[in-house]
Amino acid sequence: MEIKYNDKLGKLPPYLFIEIDRKKKEAIERGADIISLGVGDPDMPTPEHIIKAGQDALAKPANHQYPFGSGMLSFRKAVAGWYKSRFNVDLNPENEVCALIGSKEGIGHIHLALINPGDVVLIPEPGYPVYNTGTIFTDGEPYFMPLLEKNGFLPDLDAIPSDILKRAKLIFVNYPNNPTAAVAPKEFYVKLVAFAKKNNIIVAHDSAYSEVYYDENEKPVSFLEIEGAKDVGVEFHSLSKTYNMTGWRLGWVCGNKEVVQAVAKVKDNYDSGVFQAVQEAGITALTSSQDCVEKIRKIYKERRDALCDGLNQIGWNVTKPKATFYVWAKIPKGYTSSQIVGKLLDECAIVCTPGNGLGKSGEGYVRFALTVDVPRIKEALNRISKIKW
Numbered sequence: 485m486e487i488k489y490n491d492k493l494g495k496l497p498p499y500l501f502i503e504i505d506r507k508k509k510e511a512i513e514r515g516a517d518i519i520s521l522g523v524g525d526p527d528m529p530t531p532e533h534i535i536k537a538g539q540d541a542l543a544k545p546a547n548h549q550y551p552f553g554s555g556m557l558s559f560r561k562a563v564a565g566w567y568k569s570r571f572n573v574d575l576n577p578e579n580e581v582c583a584l585i586g587s588k589e590g591i592g593h594i595h596l597a598l599i600n601p602g603d604v605v606l607i608p609e610p611g612y613p614v615y616n617t618g619t620i621f622t623d624g625e626p627y628f629m630p631l632l633e634k635n636g637f638l639p640d641l642d643a644i645p646s647d648i649l650k651r652a653k654l655i656f657v658n659y660p661n662n663p664t665a666a667v668a669p670k671e672f673y674v675k676l677v678a679f680a681k682k683n684n685i686i687v688a689h690d691s692a693y694s695e696v697y698y699d700e701n702e703k704p705v706s707f708l709e710i711e712g713a714k715d716v717g718v719e720f721h722s723l724s725k726t727y728n729m730t731g732w733r734l735g736w737v738c739g740n741k742e743v744v745q746a747v748a749k750v751k752d753n754y755d756s757g758v759f760q761a762v763q764e765a766g767i768t769a770l771t772s773s774q775d776c777v778e779k780i781r782k783i784y785k786e787r788r789d790a791l792c793d794g795l796n797q798i799g800w801n802v803t804k805p806k807a808t809f810y811v812w813a814k815i816p817k818g819y820t821s822s823q824i825v826g827k828l829l830d831e832c833a834i835v836c837t838p839g840n841g842l843g844k845s846g847e848g849y850v851r852f853a854l855t856v857d858v859p860r861i862k863e864a865l866n867r868i869s870k871i872k873w
């Protein structure tokens with residue numbers, strides 16, 4: 485049988501990592517000792533007390549049945565409590581919070597609730613690919629906003645043409661940012677809320693890295709802290725990066741109740757929510773002492789310093805990120821991002837991500853994920869220092 489696929493599958497951007505994957509496999513076959521700084525997936529385990537809560541919840545028969553689409557009220561209350569203590573933002577757990585099967589799930593599905601064919605979706609580039617995936621699947625039209633160093637890696641909202649603004653329905657924003665590691669100042673969100681109001685565009689703020697910061701005095705803010713934010717948008721959040729829980733699949737969307745309820749409606753019809761045992765583990769994560777998060781931050785900070793100081797010592801020119809576990813490194817002159825990634829893989833058995841793989845404005849950079857320990861980072865630096873340029 486010849487299968488004719490949905491045309492939209494063919495519209496998904498080409499998978500730029502195929503060539504890297506091929507080279508990586510070859511290197512492994514050669515017996516190379518690969519150091520993987522590519523994928524943004526924490527290498528450390530979920531904290532013990534969260535695992536224990538999940539184990540206990542697993543044994544409860546009530547959790548073996550279908551969950552409720554938008555999540556257990558107890559989970560949504562835990563989210564609201566965490567928002568209050570972390571950001572001083574009030575959320576009504578009844579209708580302003582919806583649990584997600586990881587925030588990627590909601591980020592990919594929100595389009596189904598909001599986008600009609602031809603609606604424009606404003607998307608940062610380089611950026612998380614899922615903002616565009618959902619756009620393609622709903623026949624929306626992506627408009628890419630470049631994130632450039634000269635603008636502090638913030639989108640230039642004033643540069644968006646007015647005919648695009650007229651048709652735009654949704655804007656994605658993500659700070660602390662993957663891949664540039666930039667943090668947005670509060671003034672940016674103030675501007676964003678005014679922009680959204682003026683142009684009648686819904687804001688979707690992806691805040692997956694809000695807890696991976698390095699300076700206690702410069703904690704990332706929530707978009708929802710801004711006056712009027714709840715009128716114009718929602719914030720996506722995740723337990724994945726904060727508590728090393730990527731495999732558990734747990735996140736949430738919160739903020740504007742109409743948007744939250746629209747996402748919940750899609751979910752009621754698509755999936756049946758998050759496994760309740762996982763939600764119970766999430767409640768423990770959000771309501772217990774946050775010392776484990778502080779410990780995780782400390783470890784990333786050591787790794788960040790080791791990698792950035794090391795690269796700068798051998799002639800690179802990298803800035804230490806204030807948040808996220810990524811280093812967005814400007815590459816040595818005379819090479820493209822792909823060439824550097826190829827060179828690091830061939831000559832050093834180091835895997836990293838080419839900046840242009842995440843959007844064309846990422847050319848000239850590579851992204852290193854701080855997902856190996858300090859001795860491995862030192863080994864990576866040792867290998868890089870031996871490259872002949």
Ligand SMILES: *Cc1c(COP(=O)(O)O)cnc(C)c1O
Nearest residue numbers: 586587588612662692722724735
């Ligand atoms: C990791 C990540 C997410 C969240 O992933 P989930 O595991 O699905 O919650 C969301 N946005 C960005 C930019 C990420 O890097």
